[in-house]
Each structure stands twice: as structure tokens, then as C-alpha cells.
Amino acid sequence: MKLSGQAVGADSQFVALNKPFASPHMNFPAIVSGSQSQVNQVSLRGNPRENWEDSNMVDSSPRTETSTDDTSDKDRFERFRLNAAGTADSGEKLKGKASDQKALRRLAQNREAARKSRLRKKAYVQQLESSRLKLTQLEQELHGARKQGITTSSSGDQSHSASGNGALVFDAEYARWMEEHNKLVGELRSAVNAHAGDTELRTVVDNVAAHFDDIFRLKGTAAKADVFHILSGMWKTPAERCFLWIGGFRSSDLLKLLVNQLEPLTEQQLMGICNLQQSSQQTEDALTQGMEALQQSLAETLASGTPSSSGPSGNVANYMGQMAMAMGKLGTLEGFLRQADNLRQQTLQQMHRILTTRQSARALLAINDYFSRLRALSALWLARPQE
Known part of the structure; x- marks a missing residue:
């Protein structure tokens, strides 16, 4: 019965060791040291085989906690990596959108410039056509005036020949x-x-x-x-x-x-x-x-x-x-x-x-x-x- 009581005490200490982060102010090395001293005391009083098994159980608990900490660190690293990758993807998407907007603006500017160029070309062609029609009309009027014997007088004002269509x-x-x-x-x-x-x-x-x-x-x-x-x-x-x-x-x-x-x-x-x-x-x-x-x-x-x-x-x-x-x-x-x-x-x-x-x-x-x-x-x- 005494040994079982000691075993129960050891088990309670083992449970306490499995909760190292229960209190933020708990001194983890002190707990480990205390538990080890108690285990040593138990090993002196009890069955060597049981003490050896309990010692192995106690010794394995720090390794278990280290494995848990490693897994948590890996999870945090993985989340950080995923967040960084997501941020990079978002940056790439923003850059892509900005590039697309610039391309659309350039395309709109090019279309507007092409439209203005077409309008200028159309106006120029219309002006040429109007000038051609006026020239044809002047030639016809001049031909009609010459046919009727109307010519500008060389003894008059020399500007008469260039006075315009109205005079002719x-x-x-x-x-x-x-x-x-x-x-x-x-x-x-x-x-x-x-x-x-x-x-x-x-x-x-x-x-x-x-x-x-x-x-x-x-x-x-x-x-x-x-x-x-x-x-x-x-x-x-x-x-x-x-x-x-x-x-x-x-x-x-x-x-x-x-x-x-x-x-x-x-x-x-x-x-x-x-x-x-x-x-x-x-x-x-x-x-x-x-x-x-x-x-x-x-x-x-x-x-x-x-x-x-x-x-x-x-x-x-x-x-x-x-x-x-x-x-x-x-x-x-x-x-x-x-x-x-x-x-x-x-x-x-x-x-x-x-x-x-x-x-x-x-x-x-x-x-x-x-x-x-x-x-x-x-x-x-x-x-x-x-x-």
C-alpha cells in the first residue's frame, strides 16, 4: 500500500509534468528537477522494475513536449509561408491589374488618336474636293468670258486680273x-x-x-x-x-x-x-x-x-x-x-x-x-x- 501511494504520487507528478504551460509563471526546469528527485526517491524504496518503467515514462515526457513544440512551430511556419505566398500572389494580381489598366488606357489613347487622324484626313480630302470644284468652275467661267470676247484691259489696273471670281x-x-x-x-x-x-x-x-x-x-x-x-x-x-x-x-x-x-x-x-x-x-x-x-x-x-x-x-x-x-x-x-x-x-x-x-x-x-x-x-x- 505504501508503494501504491508512492506510485500515485508519482502519477500525479507525471500529470503535472504533462501540463508545463498551464501557468505562464511556472518554472519549467524546477518542475523537471523536482520530478526527477522524486522519481529517484521512489526508485530507492520500491520495486526496481517498476521504478525503471516509471523512470522511462517520466523520461519520455520531455521528448513528447518537445515534439509538440516542434509541430506547433512547423504549423506556424507553414501558416507564415502560406500568408507570404498569398501576399505575393495578391501583389502579383495588383501588378497585373495595374498593367492591364495601363494597357487599356494606351489602347483608348491610340484609338482616339486614330479617330482624330481619320477626321483630319477626311476634312483634308473634302477641302481638296471643294478646291477642285471651285477651280473647275473658275475655268468654265473664264472660258465663257473669253468666248464672248471679255478680257481684262491691259491699260487699266493690273490687279483687275486677280480681282476674284465676283469681278469675272x-x-x-x-x-x-x-x-x-x-x-x-x-x-x-x-x-x-x-x-x-x-x-x-x-x-x-x-x-x-x-x-x-x-x-x-x-x-x-x-x-x-x-x-x-x-x-x-x-x-x-x-x-x-x-x-x-x-x-x-x-x-x-x-x-x-x-x-x-x-x-x-x-x-x-x-x-x-x-x-x-x-x-x-x-x-x-x-x-x-x-x-x-x-x-x-x-x-x-x-x-x-x-x-x-x-x-x-x-x-x-x-x-x-x-x-x-x-x-x-x-x-x-x-x-x-x-x-x-x-x-x-x-x-x-x-x-x-x-x-x-x-x-x-x-x-x-x-x-x-x-x-x-x-x-x-x-x-x-x-x-x-x-x-
């Missing part, structure tokens, strides 16, 4: 207008010589008067493209340009010529013609003064800049300001031309209201003969022998 088109339109005008005047002359009735004669007179309206419309359209071409009278013969006033004839001068051609006139008609001539003269004087004021203002604008040692455009800001003001003033030239043509058109219309049908027919023939003689004079002047 107007020259061709004016040539067609003159051709139609001569045809209508021929019909009017035949009707007057044949002593046609008033109804028939009125129809021909109205046709000629309406044809005059066409030339004013053509001039207005051409002035929007090149007002200097209309004002300079390069579409007229040299003798006609000598009597030119703001792109056409003076209404008051024509009325003076017609008074002697239309006799006999009634007193009321004569008074109407005189009043019309006076009002036309006043309007012409006002427009002439306006043109002179415009020329003076334009000259002062161009001369207002301070002299520069580097040339007329030395001070760029001042130069551009002067040019802007001058351009604005030149824009009023079209208005002067439009007012002058309105005066000419209204004078012809009022003249027809004052005169009878036959007097209007004779007036239109007189106007045509006057300008025909001016054109003939120009032809003779250009064909004169050169000394």
Missing part, C-alpha cells in the same frame, strides 16, 4: 446683258419706225425699262464681292469711264441731253423734267460730298500713325488699328454705290411717268445712242495709229 462673273453677266439690251433696243427702234400702236409700243418700252433694272441688280450683287471693280468702271470702255460717276452715269446729265431730244414737251412735262433734274442734281451733290469726306477721312486715318524706322508697319499694334479703321470706312463704299444706282433707277422710272409712251421710247433710244457713241469713240481711240 460680273463681266460675263454684263456682256450677256449688253447682248440682250441691244436686241431689245432693236425691237424698240423697229416698233417706233413702224409707228406701232400705243399698246404694242408700251410692251416693248416696259421690256427695255425692266432690262435696266436687271443691270442695277447685277451691279449690287457684284459690289458685295468687289466694290472697287464696279466703282472703277473696268467693265466699261475707256470713254465711258471718262464720264463715270460712282460706278455709272449721272442722272442729271442724261436729263439735260433728253430735254432737247424730246421736244415738243408740254409745260407740265417740262416742269416735271426740270424738277427731276434739280432733285437729281442735289442728290448727286450730296453723294459726291459724302465720297469726298470718306476719302479725306480715309487719308487721315492712314496718315495718323507715327513714323517708324522699321517701315510702315513698324508699330504692329498701331498699324493693325489703322488698318481696322480703314477697312471699316471702306465698307461704306458699297452703300454709296447702292444709293447712286437707286438714284439712276428712280430717275428712269419717274421719267417714264412724266413722258408719254412714244416719248419714253424716244428717250430710251436717245440714251442708247449716246452710250453707243461713247463705245465707238473708245474703239476708234484704241485703234488710232501710234506715232
Whole structure:
């Protein structure tokens, strides 16, 4: 019984040895030393065989705990390795995603650049096609003008040949207008010589008067493209340009010529013609003064800049300001031309209201003969022998 009690004590000590980490403050070497001393005491008192077996059992317990610690360390190492591998995999995935995003951005940028390049190429092709069509149109218009004998005058302003499409088109339109005008005047002359009735004669007179309206419309359209071409009278013969006033004839001068051609006139008609001539003269004087004021203002604008040692455009800001003001003033030239043509058109219309049908027919023939003689004079002047 004593031995069994000692064995029970040894077993309790063995159980205590199997729980070395029960308390964090427990001294593991002291426990081992104490247990070994007790085992030695038991071995002295008890059966040597039992003591030997108990000693082996006790001796094996430290090895068991060492094996458990090794397994725990291996588990922790394995978990650390797996965590490290997972972190590495996550890093690789993040790097892969970042690389994919960069590739997508580059792909989007390349697509946008390609789209813009296609748009620029398309616009360039359209511009080339538009330029080709314009060139073809200019060639056709030039061919038509040459076919009708309209060429630029070598004695005029050399810039006329480069004045643009508007001037060239107007020259061709004016040539067609003159051709139609001569045809209508021929019909009017035949009707007057044949002593046609008033109804028939009125129809021909109205046709000629309406044809005059066409030339004013053509001039207005051409002035929007090149007002200097209309004002300079390069579409007229040299003798006609000598009597030119703001792109056409003076209404008051024509009325003076017609008074002697239309006799006999009634007193009321004569008074109407005189009043019309006076009002036309006043309007012409006002427009002439306006043109002179415009020329003076334009000259002062161009001369207002301070002299520069580097040339007329030395001070760029001042130069551009002067040019802007001058351009604005030149824009009023079209208005002067439009007012002058309105005066000419209204004078012809009022003249027809004052005169009878036959007097209007004779007036239109007189106007045509006057300008025909001016054109003939120009032809003779250009064909004169050169000394």
C-alpha cells in the first residue's frame, strides 16, 4: 500500500509534468528537477522494475513536449509561408491589374488618336474636293468670258486680273446683258419706225425699262464681292469711264441731253423734267460730298500713325488699328454705290411717268445712242495709229 501511494504520487507528478504551460509563471526546469528527485526517491524504496518503467515514462515526457513544440512551430511556419505566398500572389494580381489598366488606357489613347487622324484626313480630302470644284468652275467661267470676247484691259489696273471670281462673273453677266439690251433696243427702234400702236409700243418700252433694272441688280450683287471693280468702271470702255460717276452715269446729265431730244414737251412735262433734274442734281451733290469726306477721312486715318524706322508697319499694334479703321470706312463704299444706282433707277422710272409712251421710247433710244457713241469713240481711240 505504501508503494501504491508512492506510485500515485508519482502519477500525479507525471500529470503535472504533462501540463508545463498551464501557468505562464511556472518554472519549467524546477518542475523537471523536482520530478526527477522524486522519481529517484521512489526508485530507492520500491520495486526496481517498476521504478525503471516509471523512470522511462517520466523520461519520455520531455521528448513528447518537445515534439509538440516542434509541430506547433512547423504549423506556424507553414501558416507564415502560406500568408507570404498569398501576399505575393495578391501583389502579383495588383501588378497585373495595374498593367492591364495601363494597357487599356494606351489602347483608348491610340484609338482616339486614330479617330482624330481619320477626321483630319477626311476634312483634308473634302477641302481638296471643294478646291477642285471651285477651280473647275473658275475655268468654265473664264472660258465663257473669253468666248464672248471679255478680257481684262491691259491699260487699266493690273490687279483687275486677280480681282476674284465676283469681278469675272460680273463681266460675263454684263456682256450677256449688253447682248440682250441691244436686241431689245432693236425691237424698240423697229416698233417706233413702224409707228406701232400705243399698246404694242408700251410692251416693248416696259421690256427695255425692266432690262435696266436687271443691270442695277447685277451691279449690287457684284459690289458685295468687289466694290472697287464696279466703282472703277473696268467693265466699261475707256470713254465711258471718262464720264463715270460712282460706278455709272449721272442722272442729271442724261436729263439735260433728253430735254432737247424730246421736244415738243408740254409745260407740265417740262416742269416735271426740270424738277427731276434739280432733285437729281442735289442728290448727286450730296453723294459726291459724302465720297469726298470718306476719302479725306480715309487719308487721315492712314496718315495718323507715327513714323517708324522699321517701315510702315513698324508699330504692329498701331498699324493693325489703322488698318481696322480703314477697312471699316471702306465698307461704306458699297452703300454709296447702292444709293447712286437707286438714284439712276428712280430717275428712269419717274421719267417714264412724266413722258408719254412714244416719248419714253424716244428717250430710251436717245440714251442708247449716246452710250453707243461713247463705245465707238473708245474703239476708234484704241485703234488710232501710234506715232
